[in-house]
Amino acid sequence: QVQLVEFGGGLVQAGGSLRLSCVVSGRTCSRCGMGWFRQAPGEEREFVAAHDGDELTVFAGSVNGRFTFSRGNAENTVWLQMASLKPEDTAVYYCAAQSVPGLSATDISSYYYWGQGTQVTVSS
Numbered sequence: 001q002v003q004l005v006e007f008g009g010g011l012v013q014a015g016g017s018l019r020l021s022c023v024v025s026g027r028t029c030s031r032c033g034m035g036w037f038r039q040a041p042g043e044e045r046e047f048v049a050a051h052d053g054d055e056l057t058v059f060a061g062s063v064n065g066r067f068t069f070s071r072g073n074a075e076n077t078v079w080l081q082m083a084s085l086k087p088e089d090t091a092v093y094y095c096a097a098q099s100v101p102g103l104s105a106t107d108i109s110s111y112y113y114w115g116q117g118t119q120v121t122v123s124s
Contacts, residue, residue, distance in 0.1 A: 002026040002113045004095045009118030012085055020080040022095030022115060027076070029053075034071065035111060036080045037093070038091035038120075042070070043052040049080060049106035053098070058105055063089070085122045091118040 020036070035050030042084040049069040050061045056068050068081040078095065096111035103110040 001100075002097065004097060004113055004115035006093065006095050006115045006118040009093060009120045011123065014085060014122055014124050016085050016088055017081070017083045019043065019082070020086065020095075020120070020121060022076070022078045022080075022094055024076045024095075024097060026096060027113075029097075029099065031100060033098040033101075033103060033105045033110070034078050035096050035098075035105060036069065036078075036103065037094045037096060037108060037111075038089075039094070040091040043091075045108060047091070047106050047108060051078070052103075053101050055105040060102075082120070085120075087122045087124045090120060090122050092119050104105045 003025045032055040037045050038048050039045040042087040051057045054060045066084045070079045085112040094117045096100040097113040110113050
């Protein structure tokens with residue numbers, strides 16, 4: 001059974017940094033995409049960043065240049081390094097994994113496995 005567990009959320013002042021980690025267990029598809037999404041109160045869950053399982057890493061325009069996505073060599077851990085954080089980055093952040101390769105990395109509906117989420121709060 002595939003499980004995703006996020007770590008690293010917390011409270012940070014605007015302009016600060018946080019690194020989120022996602023540990024994946026039970027996953028056998030090394031070529032499947034992995035992504036980060038977030039959901040603010042009263043808002044829909046939205047795409048943040050993803051790796052397509054091949055060579056492509058993509059970011060939402062609102063975080064491009066501030067956030068970095070990386071994967072461990074063993075492919076069982078992914079990280080989201082967040083810098084220059086803004087109050088509007090406040091949300092629950094979710095790690096997600098696709099179940100088959102070749103899917104769109106930015107399409108939330110293409111992700112099958114989800115973590116429980118970790119809260120990120122940026123104070124002004």
